[in-house]
Each structure stands twice: as C-alpha cells, then as structure tokens.
Amino acid sequence: MLKRLLPLVLSGACAALHAAPAPTESRLQSLAAEPFWLSLGHYERSRLGGWRSYVDDARFFLSPQGAHDPAAELAATLRALYRDPALGDRHPQCVYPARTRWLKERLALDDLPKVQCPEFTRWWQDIAPHSAVLVFPAAYLNSPSSMFGHTLLRVDQADVDRQGTVLLSYALNFGAHIEGMDNSILYAWKGVMGGYPGLFALMPYNDKLSEYSRLENRDLWEYRLNLTPEETGRMIEHVWELKQIRFDYFFFDENCSYRLLELLEIARPGLELTDQFPFTAIPTDTVRAVEQAGLIEAIDYRPSKEKELLTRARSLDRREQDWVERLAGDPAALDDRAFQARPAERRALMQDAAFRLTRYRQSGKERDEDGARTSFRLLQAINRNPPPRLAVERPARPEQGHRSHTWQLGLGSRDHRTFAEYGLRMAYHDLLDNLHGFPIGAQIEILQLKLRQYEGNHWQLQQLDLANIRSLTPRSGLLKPWSWQVGGGLERVLGKHGEAQLVGRVGGGAGFTWQLDDELYGFALATLRLEQNQDFAAFISPAGGFDAGLLWRNRLGNLSLETTTDYFANGEVRRRFDLSQHWELADNLGLRLSARREFSHLAGPVNDLMLQLRWYQY
Structure with missing residues (x-):
C-alpha cells in the first residue's frame, strides 16, 4: 500500500x-x-x-x-x-x-x-541569427502575386560579410499557401478576398534569390537593418512560435509586408509600424516606413538577369546583336571566319551577351543537354577572351517614388459645360504619374473613383475602376516581350442624343511596344471588350478594336498621345483620341492637363478638357 x-x-x-x-x-x-x-x-x-x-x-x-x-x-x-x-x-x-x-x-x-528542447536548439543553431536585412524584389507585372513587389527578411549569421557567406543565410518569407493550379484570375480574386492561408517559411536565401532574379527577372534591393543580435534573436524566437501557424492572407493589407512589420515590432518594441497601414500595406510604402523609423543602415542593389543582359547589349549595334542571337542558338558560330575577323574586344562583348541570353532563355526551365553544351562552349570562349566588367546603372530606389494613394481635383469643360472632378485612387501608379522610382510603361490602378459636379450642382459618377493594369515593355534586338493590358469597372461613354451613359465593361489587349528614341516609346495593341450598355439591345455586347499611341518622357514629366477604337458586333463604332501632359511639381504632387475627343455612331463628336491636381498620399 x-x-x-x-x-x-x-x-x-x-x-x-x-x-x-x-x-x-x-x-x-x-x-x-x-x-x-x-x-x-x-x-x-x-x-x-x-x-x-x-x-x-x-x-x-x-x-x-x-x-x-x-x-x-x-x-x-x-x-x-x-x-x-x-x-x-x-x-x-x-x-x-x-x-x-x-x-x-x-x-x-x-x-x-x-x-x-532539442528540436528548437538544433533549429536555432542552424540559423544562428545575428542580424537582418529587409529584401525588396521589385514589382513584376507579369506575375499576379508580384505586381506591387514583395518584401522578405534575410537572417544573417555573425561575420557573414567578412566571410562572404551571404548565400548561406536564411530567407524569412510570409506568403499565400496555394495548393493546386489556380489560374491568374482566380488567384487574384482569392488573394483579394482572403481565400488563401498565409504561412511563414524559412528557406536558404540562395534559393529565394534564384527565384526572384532568374525565374522572375526582378531587381532586388537589400536594406541592411540596424537590429542588434538580441533584437534579431527575439524576432526569430517568435518565428519559431509561428511555425505552420495559419493567417488569412489578403493582397492589399494582411500581406507579406504587413506581417514582416509585425515581426520588426517584436524585434524592437515601440516602433508602431503597423499603425501606419490601417487600410492597405503596399510593399513600397512599408519599406518607406521602415526607412523613416531609422532602421536602415545600408542599401545594396542586385540587378536582374534581364537588366544585366540589356545593359551588355546596349553597347552592341544591330549587326553585333544578330551575332549574339546566332551564337546563343549555335555556339559553332564562334569558329566562323566572319566572327573571328571582328576585333577581339567586340567579340568579347558579343560572347558575353550570348551567354547571358542563353541563361536568360533557360530561366524557369528544366536543364537540357543542348542548353548546357551551349553555355559551356560560350564560357570557354569568355575565359579565353574576357569582357570588361559589367557595370549596371543603379536606378532610383522604389521607396523614393510617389506614395500609393492618389487624391485628384480637376476643373474642366465638356462641350461648353463646366465641371469639377473629384477622384481617389487606392493604388498605385499610371503611365503618366511621377516616374521617379517606377519603370516606364508600367501601370497598376486598383479601386479608382471619379465623381463630377456639373453646373447647377448636378453630380455624376464618372468612373469606378476595379483594376486597370498595363505592361508596355519595349522590344529590343534580343528580347521581344509582349505588351498587354486588362481592366474592368464602370465608365461614362457617349450615348444616344449626346448623353454620357454609365456602362459596365471588362476588357484587355495584347501587342507590342517599341523604343523609338531615348525617351520616346510607341505601342500598338489589339483589344477585346465586353460592355453592358442600356443603349444596346443585347445585355452584353462584345467589341474588337485596337489601342495605339506614344509615350514621351520629357523635361516636364510624361506626355501621352493615344487613340482607341472599338468595333461592336451590333454595328456601333466608338473612337477616342487622348492627349495628356503631366507635370511633376514634387515627389508627391503633380499637375495634369488632358484633352479628349470622342466619336460615336450614336452621337456627334464631344470634346473634354480638364486641368487636374494630383496629390499622392498614404
């Protein structure tokens, strides 16, 4: 007992x-x-x-x-x-x-x-956290999950720079966990509505670096944080607590950038970074908040493979670029007498460009023997005749660009009727906006509202866009990307008796963009449009057409000249000519003068002229 x-x-x-x-x-x-x-x-x-x-x-x-x-x-x-x-x-x-x-x-x-706690102890010793770097892979329009850019943290061990072991560091990432193969439209919808779980993940930094710089061809910005080893360790301890713990993931607020701000608040209590983002957390805005909090002590830039290739090819003439294409397709051309007759310094540049083009074309693909043999032959030629060191020009940092939300106040006239226009855009850049920190030809507009107040206090909903996205990437001798656009929402169009009719529409297009001069670009796209218009007999009316124009970067800002035509299946033809000049008054302030002339079979031509003040604010 x-x-x-x-x-x-x-x-x-x-x-x-x-x-x-x-x-x-x-x-x-x-x-x-x-x-x-x-x-x-x-x-x-x-x-x-x-x-x-x-x-x-x-x-x-x-x-x-x-x-x-x-x-x-x-x-x-x-x-x-x-x-x-x-x-x-x-x-x-x-x-x-x-x-x-x-x-x-x-x-x-x-x-x-x-x-x-042997499991935690092994994990901690493997990571050996000492310092942290905020990494910003720049925006990439051709990936729905990357249109606004992305942020992650690199966790470094002690003496990582002195020992040259950055690639052995760990990347701390928060992202949507996707099972299956959702298409881009479903991906975007579920991302906006919180349809994916979000998880934290630690992985070798080299793997993440390869994913962004090679597979998606995105520039990387690395912001070294002044966190102490104790602060970094406190943050990583909490990451262990979040292992396989699920958050709802939302593209615009509870996203990668917002979650990382929460971790930084744990590393250094009292920062209050998340309080600055009650509605949306655009990655560039969050990087700016980290900078303003005094957390950044150094900045490094890693250009994408695409940018390195274009930089190398910029010094080659048309004939030399043809040789680059030929060498990338058949390295036996290295022995061609015509190629060997070129000066050694020019051959060095062409060989290097051909190797970069080969690697660029293999990005995201499984390794194949032909590609490996081509790369090896070109590397041998490069070793025998090395080119000068490649120097890629460092662009303006993304967080130095204008802020994401835009307030708009315009005064104008439409066929002798004066109006005031009030607008708000939640995110975040169009083709004419202040270009500092943004690539030319890129447009992402999300949730844009425009209201007009005509004489006699007559109010009218002018436009409500859910999304308008354009990627006008110029073609070159070596790279020939498609340009494309997609959008949807409500807008005013010419209706019967000259009245402006509010219609619902969704549409898109694809085509090409060319760089005509140093600061001049031309584009042409074939378009499709679906419209719900009360003036039409059918509930939904399809239209095919084209969208073409010029985009000129000038000393004042940006100027665009654009013509759009839609041929509807019911016989209606609608044309529009737009001319706009944007003046960059300050980083977050712009002035825009726009003129439009519209034609329709339903009504006579209508002219629209407006001067608009644009204030970029978060």
Missing part, C-alpha cells in the same frame, strides 16, 4: 514545487495590455470593441478565449510554463520561447522547471 502511495506523494510534491505563481489580477491585466505581449499575440483593437488576433489558427492559443482575450492567453501561458518537463519538445517553454523569455523577465520566474 505504501509503495502505491509513495509515487502519488512524490508527484504531489513535484507539482507543488512547480506550481505557477499567482500574480494579482491587476498585475495580469497590466502585463496583458503591454505592447510587446499584444505584438506576440498579433492583437488589434476590434471595430466593435475588445481585441482580436490576426492569427487564424486555434493551435496558436493556449486559452480557448485566447484569440479575443490577451489576459486569458497570458494567464494560460503562465500556467503552462510549469507543466511537466518530461513533455520535452512539446512543452510550452519549447513551443513558445519568445513568450517564455518575456514572462520570465517581467515576473522574475526563477522557479521555472528546466526543460530540454
């Missing part, structure tokens, strides 16, 4: 030894209201009062009320830290190292049971 009671007595004694302390209720409430604890739980004030956590995974919480009650979660955590050490890696001290450290410091918990 005594033998049976003895283990129970010892067990009770151990439980007493490891009983959780009992802070007063006021002390618990005070701790639960501290910003660092709220950051650890990803809490925000609910619109209806109280708290809610951004974490959408019940496994993250120790209390059933933890998602809505920071104090209940803190009390449950405090009790859990005193559980049986035999739990090992499943012990709350192992699962929640950041919580454990903070509570131990704030409550002087010197009597915590000693727990061995």
Whole structure:
C-alpha cells in the first residue's frame, strides 16, 4: 500500500514545487495590455470593441478565449510554463520561447522547471541569427502575386560579410499557401478576398534569390537593418512560435509586408509600424516606413538577369546583336571566319551577351543537354577572351517614388459645360504619374473613383475602376516581350442624343511596344471588350478594336498621345483620341492637363478638357 502511495506523494510534491505563481489580477491585466505581449499575440483593437488576433489558427492559443482575450492567453501561458518537463519538445517553454523569455523577465520566474528542447536548439543553431536585412524584389507585372513587389527578411549569421557567406543565410518569407493550379484570375480574386492561408517559411536565401532574379527577372534591393543580435534573436524566437501557424492572407493589407512589420515590432518594441497601414500595406510604402523609423543602415542593389543582359547589349549595334542571337542558338558560330575577323574586344562583348541570353532563355526551365553544351562552349570562349566588367546603372530606389494613394481635383469643360472632378485612387501608379522610382510603361490602378459636379450642382459618377493594369515593355534586338493590358469597372461613354451613359465593361489587349528614341516609346495593341450598355439591345455586347499611341518622357514629366477604337458586333463604332501632359511639381504632387475627343455612331463628336491636381498620399 505504501509503495502505491509513495509515487502519488512524490508527484504531489513535484507539482507543488512547480506550481505557477499567482500574480494579482491587476498585475495580469497590466502585463496583458503591454505592447510587446499584444505584438506576440498579433492583437488589434476590434471595430466593435475588445481585441482580436490576426492569427487564424486555434493551435496558436493556449486559452480557448485566447484569440479575443490577451489576459486569458497570458494567464494560460503562465500556467503552462510549469507543466511537466518530461513533455520535452512539446512543452510550452519549447513551443513558445519568445513568450517564455518575456514572462520570465517581467515576473522574475526563477522557479521555472528546466526543460530540454532539442528540436528548437538544433533549429536555432542552424540559423544562428545575428542580424537582418529587409529584401525588396521589385514589382513584376507579369506575375499576379508580384505586381506591387514583395518584401522578405534575410537572417544573417555573425561575420557573414567578412566571410562572404551571404548565400548561406536564411530567407524569412510570409506568403499565400496555394495548393493546386489556380489560374491568374482566380488567384487574384482569392488573394483579394482572403481565400488563401498565409504561412511563414524559412528557406536558404540562395534559393529565394534564384527565384526572384532568374525565374522572375526582378531587381532586388537589400536594406541592411540596424537590429542588434538580441533584437534579431527575439524576432526569430517568435518565428519559431509561428511555425505552420495559419493567417488569412489578403493582397492589399494582411500581406507579406504587413506581417514582416509585425515581426520588426517584436524585434524592437515601440516602433508602431503597423499603425501606419490601417487600410492597405503596399510593399513600397512599408519599406518607406521602415526607412523613416531609422532602421536602415545600408542599401545594396542586385540587378536582374534581364537588366544585366540589356545593359551588355546596349553597347552592341544591330549587326553585333544578330551575332549574339546566332551564337546563343549555335555556339559553332564562334569558329566562323566572319566572327573571328571582328576585333577581339567586340567579340568579347558579343560572347558575353550570348551567354547571358542563353541563361536568360533557360530561366524557369528544366536543364537540357543542348542548353548546357551551349553555355559551356560560350564560357570557354569568355575565359579565353574576357569582357570588361559589367557595370549596371543603379536606378532610383522604389521607396523614393510617389506614395500609393492618389487624391485628384480637376476643373474642366465638356462641350461648353463646366465641371469639377473629384477622384481617389487606392493604388498605385499610371503611365503618366511621377516616374521617379517606377519603370516606364508600367501601370497598376486598383479601386479608382471619379465623381463630377456639373453646373447647377448636378453630380455624376464618372468612373469606378476595379483594376486597370498595363505592361508596355519595349522590344529590343534580343528580347521581344509582349505588351498587354486588362481592366474592368464602370465608365461614362457617349450615348444616344449626346448623353454620357454609365456602362459596365471588362476588357484587355495584347501587342507590342517599341523604343523609338531615348525617351520616346510607341505601342500598338489589339483589344477585346465586353460592355453592358442600356443603349444596346443585347445585355452584353462584345467589341474588337485596337489601342495605339506614344509615350514621351520629357523635361516636364510624361506626355501621352493615344487613340482607341472599338468595333461592336451590333454595328456601333466608338473612337477616342487622348492627349495628356503631366507635370511633376514634387515627389508627391503633380499637375495634369488632358484633352479628349470622342466619336460615336450614336452621337456627334464631344470634346473634354480638364486641368487636374494630383496629390499622392498614404
């Protein structure tokens, strides 16, 4: 009998030894209201009062009320830290190292049971966090998930620069977890509506670098942060707590950039970075917020493979670019007498460009023997006759560009009727906007509203765009990308008796863009359009047409001349000519003069002239 009671007595004694302390209720409430604890739980004030956590995974919480009650979660955590050490890696001290450290410091918990956490220890030693770098892969229009750019963190070990081991660092990424093969339209819809779970992931930085610079051909900006080793470690401890923990992912607010700002607030409590983004978190805006918070101490730039190729090819004439095409297709041309007759320094440039073109064409494809042989032959020729070092011009940094939200105030006339126009665009750039920090020919407009107030206080909804995206990438001797556009929403068009009719439309187009001079570009696209128009008999009317024009970068800003024609299946033909000049008054202030002439079979020509002030603000 005594033998049976003895283990129970010892067990009770151990439980007493490891009983959780009992802070007063006021002390618990005070701790639960501290910003660092709220950051650890990803809490925000609910619109209806109280708290809610951004974490959408019940496994993250120790209390059933933890998602809505920071104090209940803190009390449950405090009790859990005193559980049986035999739990090992499943012990709350192992699962929640950041919580454990903070509570131990704030409550002087010197009597915590000693727990061995071999899984966390191995993970921590492998990463060996010492410092952090914010990485911004620039915007890439041809990928729906990358149109606004992206941010991730690089976690470096000590002496990583001196030892040249940056590629052995880890990349910390938050992104949508996608199962299956959703098409671009479904991907965009589910991303906007929170249809994907978001997860944190750690991976070798070299893998992420290859993905962005080669597969997607995106420039990378690396912003070295001035976090101390202690601050970096505190952040990475919390990343362990978020392992396989699900958040809802939204493109415009709860996205990669917003989640990383939360981590930086844990690294350095008191930053309050997320408070600046109540509606949207565009990556460039978040990088700007990090810079303004004084976190950046150095900036590095890594050009994309595409930019390196175009830079090398810029010094080649048309005939030399033809040789580059030939060498990339058949390296036996290296032995051609005509090629060998060229000066050695010119051959060096052509060989290097051919090698870069070969590697560019193989991006995203499985390795093949022909491509490998071509690359090897070209590398041999490069080693025998090396080219001069490639120097890629460093462009303006993305965060130096204008801010994402745009307020618009215009005054104008439409066929002798004066009006005032009021507009708001949530994101984030069109072809004429201030170009500093943006590539020419790129347009992403999301959620744009325009209202007009005519004489006599007559108000009219002029335009409501869900999205208008254009990619006018110029073709070159070596690269021949397609240009394209897509958009949808509500807009005013010419109707019967000259009245402007509000119609719903969705459309797109594809074609080509050419660089006609240093700062002059021309484009031509074939277009398709579906329109819901009360003036038409059919509920939905299709139209085919074209969109062509010029884009000129001048000393004042940007000028565009564009003509659009739609041929509807019901016989209606609609033409439009647009001429606009944008003056860049300041980084976040612009003035735009636009003139439009519209033609329709339903009404006579109409002229529209407007002067508009544009203020870029977040």
